[in-house]
Structure formats: C-alpha cells, structure tokens
Amino acid sequence: xxxxxxxLLAAKMLDMASDEFSNHGCNDLPxxxxxxxxxxxxxxxxxxLCDDEDEWLEDASDLCDWTLMDYLAHKxxxxxxx
Numbered sequence: 001x002x003x004x005x006x007x008l009l010a011a012k013m014l015d016m017a018s019d020e021f022s023n024h025g026c027n028d029l030p031x032x033x034x035x036x037x038x039x040x041x042x043x044x045x046x047x048x049l050c051d052d053e054d055e056w057l058e059d060a061s062d063l064c065d066w067t068l069m070d071y072l073a074h075k076x077x078x079x080x081x082x
Contacts, residue, residue: 007076
C-alpha cells in the first residue's frame with residue numbers, strides 16, 4: 001500500500017471518529033496529548049477551524065478531541081495530495 005492510500009484511510013478513520021466523539025458530553029483531551037501539541041500546530045489548526053482569527057484557539061488546551069481529529073484528518077488529506 002502506498003503512503004497516499006494510508007494517509008487517506010487514516011483521514012477517513014479520523015473523520016469517522018470525530019463524528020462519534022463530537023456527540024460525547026466531555027471533549028477534553030488528556031493532558032499527555034495536550035503536552036505533545038506544538039504551538040505551531042495550534043496556530044495552523046486555528047486557521048483551519050476558526051472563521052475569525054481572534055476566536056478561542058490560543059493554546060493546545062483549547063482543542064477538543066474531535067476538533068483535533070478534524071484538523072489531523074485535514075492535514076493527512078493534504079499530505080496525500082502532495
């Protein structure tokens with residue numbers, strides 16, 4: 001299997017997981033995951049997730065599980081199409 005197929009499959013799985021996780025009451029990320037997210041990812045995620053750059057997403061603790069999944073799926077789709 002080539003990388004493009006793997007990226008697209010992983011993105012699809014993240015999209016499915018995001019849909020499921022967004023229906024849960026608590027969407028907090030575990031602290032060990034939050035610590036792994038560099039600020040440059042947060043900044044890029046803000047551009048993808050927020051219509052207004054002044055919106056909520058200031059640091060990794062502002063991300064929900066499903067919004068991080070949406071962003072990661074988006075990045076995998078970009079990688080697949082490079």
